Amino acid sequence: MFPAIWASLLASLYIYLRPMFKWIIRRVTGKCELLRISYQYPNGAARTKYIEYSLKHSNKREFKRLVKETDTNVEAAVVLVMKTKAILPEIHANFEPILRQSLIQINSYIRLQHSIEDLRLIKYDCDNTDHEEKLMKLWNILTDGEELTSRKCSQWTQLGFQGEDPKTDFRGMGQLGLDQLLYFATKYTKVARSMLSKSHNQYHGYSFAIVGINMTDLVYHLLVKGNLRTHFYNMKTSRPTIEDFHEAYCYVFWDFDTFWYSEKPKDIMEFGRIREKYRKKLVSRLKEKSTVLEGEFQQESQ
Template sequence: MLLSVYEYVYYAFLHPMWKWMLRRLTGKCELLRITLSVPRGAQRTCNIESSLKHSKIHTLKGLLAEDNVNIDDAVANIMRIKSVSPEIHPQFGPTLRMCLCQICGYRQLISEVESTRRIQYCSENSEHEALLSQLWSKLKPDTQLTARISKQWTEIGFQGDDPMTDFRGMGLLGLQNLVFFATVYTDAARQLLSRSEHPQNGYSFAIVGINITGLAHQLLNSGHLKTHLYNVVHGQPRLEHFHQVYCYLLYEFDKFWFSQETIDIMQFNHVKQKFQKRIVQRLKDKHATLHGALTVGPSNNAASVPL
């Protein structure tokens, strides 16, 4: 409550006054000062985003609410409104353009991820079935799946005979994440599957994987992933970048799980909450990235974005 009052007072009174004083002293608007003084990355893009969000100019503030923003038109309008000369400040336009691509792209990524999550797995959809078969073949290449409905699915960490029921919470997104991990990082996925079979401290690989999809989804919607994506994607974040974040989280969660002194599957939610707090704390550093030691498996030819 106190923080909300402070933010209101700051952005309603103190911040505009401070902007006006700096404009008078430097002859530069806030957006121009940010592009000149803040290095490329999450700090710069977040500062640009905050400046637009709290702008008193409706046209600028409205950019963050528009769908399908024409980036080039937006840059031209901002330069005109703020009277920034491209001859005097040639770097401003390209820098602002990249920041707007990141900001608008992040919003579009949220929409795309949510749309995928809402697609429920359907056993009558041949594409869904093909993805599920691909997951099995990548994780268990030497074992033939005897039937579509089979106890064998528990061997890769599903709860019962039909994996379809386990995707209800995260929909097709959960399956796409698992398949991406198993396809792009095949060796790591098989390693985690093997580790998950530990007789005392093991876990259900696929079920945990779907839970990590939920974690990645929360981090995206809350805005925490802006730090990582603004630092590593010099343009529009796409679904593949979200898949890469998922792979990092699943790989790191496995290490975190086995680093706990005493664990069993009944403690899963507690351990996941601790892991989530650690990730959130890391992402509060605007220089942070979610980089790991994952390597592309030798059986895969798909292109990937480095973590």
């Protein structure tokens, strides 16, 4: 308890004294904080995250907006920062492209958060032909075309759904949960079928579809809380897409599967404990500067 209190006090003290530290360092080095970051850190998550932190904690309101809004005009933002900070491109030629790339990454991450949230909020609808077609495609891919006796039947439990109608299992993650299961099954069919087969293990098995949707919940919250910035800032110098987010999901689902069996659970009732242990492991890994979430199975498919 006490270490946490001290950490909080030190953090508050740093934020309070930060403007003074910045002023002193600028007087000594002759460079503003953003310029120092561009010189100190190589391309990747560390540099972009420090630039993001600097802008977020700036005393200039227009700088703060650059890391909050989805409609940031990057070119105008670059001009604004360089003019405000009196950074001359003739002297610091690399700063402009570095700032531009970082702003693109920051703004794109915010946009991705909004796009994913929009998908999550779309509820599964049995009367929506697109939703039903996706669900049937998922069935056909994972079962290699086995025939369903009816739309609602116990066969769905073979894929790891809870009951006779998968609709009820998509409530928390909406269309996003279905899209990610289908993306995994479509692009990495061999891996998905292998994981599904293993999930039927009588000793350490799990409900494939339910866990898959749970992994959607996990990566969704990592995206919202900003943990996935490390992955995307290292992986993409351009704008990440929804497909890139699905790729991160595929890795996490595959990696959790490996982690699950390494824990040798007594039964499915241990899922909550193991999931939380895995989440902490993943969050810790995403704190490392060079982390990219990618497995060999993804590289082989490229």
